[in-house]
Amino acid sequence: MSSVFGNELILRAVREGLLLVVLVSAPPLLASLATGLIVSILQAATQIHEQTLVFVPKLLVVALVLIAMGPMLGAQVLRFTQALLLAIPTIR
Numbered sequence: 001m002s003s004v005f006g007n008e009l010i011l012r013a014v015r016e017g018l019l020l021v022v023l024v025s026a027p028p029l030l031a032s033l034a035t036g037l038i039v040s041i042l043q044a045a046t047q048i049h050e051q052t053l054v055f056v057p058k059l060l061v062v063a064l065v066l067i068a069m070g071p072m073l074g075a076q077v078l079r080f081t082q083a084l085l086l087a088i089p090t091i092r
Contacts, residue, residue, distance in 0.1 A: 016080065
């Protein structure tokens with residue numbers, strides 16, 4: 001019986017961990033996607049097709065998003081890690 005409980009706990013932890021990875025990586029990825037789309041539209045409108053022109057705005061936007069949302073995202077990761085470490089003694 002305890003083995004079933006341990007397996008269930010491990011599967012739940014893995015599922016929650018994967019969901020956390022998606023939630024933590026989504027804001028910077030979506031900001032990068034939106035910035036790339038806007039810069040691409042501006043490049044198409046002005047017919048300036050410089051490959052490196054997209055890099056700097058994306059870098060700045062992702063850095064701003066990480067600065068703005070870093071504490072919240074870090075708190076989520078910290079809560080998950082604490083819960084995981086507290087659950088280790090219950091696994092057999």
